[in-house]
Amino acid sequence: MSDLAVASRAAGAEARGGDTPALDAAVRTSGLTKRFHHQVAVNEIDLLVPRGAVYGFLGPNGSGKTTTIRMLLGLIQPTAGSHEVLGLPMPARAADVLPRVGSLVEGPAFHPYLSGRANLARLDAADRCADPATASRRIDAALDRVGLLPAAAKRYRAYSLGMRQRLAIAGALLAPRELLVLDEPTNGLDPQGTREVRSLVASLAEEGATVLVSSHLLSEVEQMCSHIGVMHVGRLVAQGPVGQVRAGAQPQARVDTDRPEDAADVLRRLGLTEVAVDHGHARALIGAVRPEDVVAELVRAGVPVRGFTVEAPSLEDLFVSLTGEGFDVSG
Numbered sequence: 084m085s086d087l088a089v090a091s092r093a094a095g096a097e098a099r100g101g102d103t104p105a106l107d108a109a110v111r112t113s114g115l116t117k118r119f120h121h122q123v124a125v126n127e128i129d130l131l132v133p134r135g136a137v138y139g140f141l142g143p144n145g146s147g148k149t150t151t152i153r154m155l156l157g158l159i160q161p162t163a164g165s166h167e168v169l170g171l172p173m174p175a176r177a178a179d180v181l182p183r184v185g186s187l188v189e190g191p192a193f194h195p196y197l198s199g200r201a202n203l204a205r206l207d208a209a210d211r212c213a214d215p216a217t218a219s220r221r222i223d224a225a226l227d228r229v230g231l232l233p234a235a236a237k238r239y240r241a242y243s244l245g246m247r248q249r250l251a252i253a254g255a256l257l258a259p260r261e262l263l264v265l266d267e268p269t270n271g272l273d274p275q276g277t278r279e280v281r282s283l284v285a286s287l288a289e290e291g292a293t294v295l296v297s298s299h300l301l302s303e304v305e306q307m308c309s310h311i312g313v314m315h316v317g318r319l320v321a322q323g324p325v326g327q328v329r330a331g332a333q334p335q336a337r338v339d340t341d342r343p344e345d346a347a348d349v350l351r352r353l354g355l356t357e358v359a360v361d362h363g364h365a366r367a368l369i370g371a372v373r374p375e376d377v378v379a380e381l382v383r384a385g386v387p388v389r390g391f392t393v394e395a396p397s398l399e400d401l402f403v404s405l406t407g408e409g410f411d412v413s414g
């Protein structure tokens with residue numbers, strides 16, 4: 084298990100009441116598990132989303148993010164484990180919790196020939212907790228909040244992809260929300276739509292909402308989130324504040340040389356780990372070995388060193404090492 088996974092366990096332990104005081108959590112799960120027949124989609128995860136965080140729930144497709152979110156919102160029953168949302172146990176207190184949570188999971192089915200405003204009115208009318216007397220004020224406030232008031236009378240089918248997604252988020256904002264849960268809100272959007280949704284998430288967070296946003300795009304999470312949790316085949320392999328997770332990544336030494344295999348032998352001999360060779364360079368985790376000792380030994384062994392650097396890996400390197408998969412960083 085990686086150091087980060089250990090850190091994540093530690094965060095979970097703290098969440099369950101370890102030595103340090105428990106954080107005020109918007110979402111806290113303990114051993115949350117979901118099996119579909121013989122397949123374990125979500126495997127004993129201890130998620131901790133602090134209040135006020137923008138928590139990026141990151142993982143490749145199929146890693147269990149949507150299944151987790153569906154459990155959090157009470158849309159499906161966990162097979163094992165427990166969870167609290169806004170400090171209350173779920174699903175026991177769902178009736179108290181869910182009106183305070185806005186979510187975008189499968190996306191509401193909007194009617195193409197109705198206006199944005201009329202679509203929100205239909206959505207609001209279907210919500211048993213919503214007060215019809217205040218509907219029109221709340222609908223306009225939600226449209227305003229996502230920047231769609233000027234386009235409120237336009238038919239949905241004339242909306243751009245970004246506008247459609249913003250309308251879906253407006254649907255989650257028809258009542259004041261303490262927690263917003265957005266499953267892949269930029270999926271399928273063009274770059275302009277992606278920017279619109281990202282800046283909306285940032286401004287919702289600035290206003291004090293906790294946001295849990297899932298994504299398979301690392302760049303998106305890096306740009307939007309204060310915290311991250313990384314899923315890999317149903318397990319939460321790392322979580323914490325972005326800076327802390329990044330700091331948990333071990334620095335790497337890189338030797339630029341025409342003889343990378345010989346350099347790799349030296350690195351191994353000195354006790355560096357995860358040694359890798361590529362065209363024109365060798366890399367390894369440097370651990371506690373001093374950089375100057377590595378350079379001296381390379382020179383002593385006659386390895387022609389063109390360059391030597393020690394750097395913290397990018398978050399992308401880190402996720403590749405945690406999940407064995409590349410992330411799409413183009414978003």
Ligand SMILES: Nc1ncnc2c1ncn2[C@@H]1O[C@H](COP(=O)(O)OP(=O)(O)OP(=O)(O)O)[C@@H](O)[C@H]1O
Pocket residue numbers: 119122123124142143144145146147148149150151267299
């Ligand atoms: N209703 C279901 N019945 C059977 N298997 C399911 C069901 N829902 C999800 N799974 C399986 O559980 C695993 C996790 O899926 P999930 O949708 O939670 O992943 P994800 O990280 O959200 O991926 P994506 O971004 O592709 O939705 C997948 O292997 C998926 O096929």
